[in-house]
Amino acid sequence: MSLAVVDYGAGNLPNVVRALTHIGAPLTVTSDPSVVAAATAIVLPGVGATRDTMESLIARGLAPVIRDAIGRGVPFLGICVGMQVLLDDSLEFGQHACLGVIAGTVRRFPDSDLKVPQIGWNEVYTTPETAEHPIFTGIPNGSDFYFVHSYFCDVLDRATIAGTTQYGQPFPSVLMRDTLVAAQFHPEKSGALGLRFLRNFVTHIAQIECEPTHV
């Protein structure tokens, strides 16, 4: 069983790997499309801009492989920009196409008296349908996670919204469809509950056993 963490130059890759290692998840860090294609589960980290991320995924031949794997039902976790690129397109630095896995557009928070980017800890609320989902096992509803972002996922298919956060307006902070999970926050930087979220993905969604750790 192999969890592939996709290395396309994302700044938070080392810390995502550290967090997964800490919870004892067996993993492979790879930029090789054939390794990603063969993986039994995929983690796509991300920080920065969707445009750079898409360009990098396309240049390395990873975009079609990731799209195909999700289509085949391979368990997938997208983090921050790794969530945003799942949508049809993004308006960051000019409109551009993204992976088109989930219908919707990545938009900037509208101008208001709130600071953009949103930086810090904010509450994630489940929906009635997702409250009992294994991804939230051990995570009280309304728990705080660490966010850093200026853009959010404006999804068209509301059924994919598994978690919502309020920043001037409600926005989707967790998306889910079958074995696809995506988080706008950084679980690798959200303390014990962030680690729990990662462990829930690895053990319940990817169904890969974590090694016992010293935690």
Place this chain on the structure above:
Amino acid sequence: MLKRRIIPCLDVKAGRVVKGVSFLDHRDAGDPVVLAAFYNDSGADELVFYDITASSDDRNIMVDVVERTAAQVFIPLTVGGGIRTVDDMYRMLRAGADKISINTAAVLNPQLITDGAQRYGSQCMVLSIDARRTSAAGAPPTWEVFTHTGANARSTGLDAVAWAVRGAELGAGELVINSMDADGTYAGYDIELLHAITSRVTIPVIASGGAGILEHLYDGYMDGGADAVLAASIFHFGDFTIAAAKKYLRTRGVPMR
């Protein structure tokens, strides 16, 4: 609701945590990795390591400290002190830092803020400003930026508010505003300075220098407009715990994690 943050700052010298009183007279407060884990467990929202040494040997020690911390503490970690190039930033980010704080190097070369933001994203770039009040008593307040934090602080002629605004324009994602007048006094943050800056920029501002009692943290948020407070001595020496600070702030209506 987005929470206000409490960020313990660990001044690190040759791999050990110290805290300057007005940046001087260092007292040893322990092992940075142990303290980082302790603060993580006690509810710190982020951590800052500030490397107050400049020699390359000590810089290697700092990389090791960051690596060991990032392997066991999973909240945001900012590293500052002595970072002069994007390659210096890369070493610290690779070691596990989430953000890089720059101060003197940004004054000497403002392009460094933009270069870092373009390469690693604005969310990585924290501009730290040491400011000292220069206006006469009774005159409209003004503050000047100083570089080379510590005993050898140097005047720059830059207006602190103007520099904060420019730093945001250049690509900084957050600002740390440190009052050199208030630092080490335990008499509270320079609220006028904070307010002058938070009313002019749209990026998060972190208050630094002068916190002595919990009410000072409240004042930093509510009167200064700060999104976060940086604090060292108030927590390092056990005067207050972070949990007690958060409880106090919550009862006064400040949103806390």
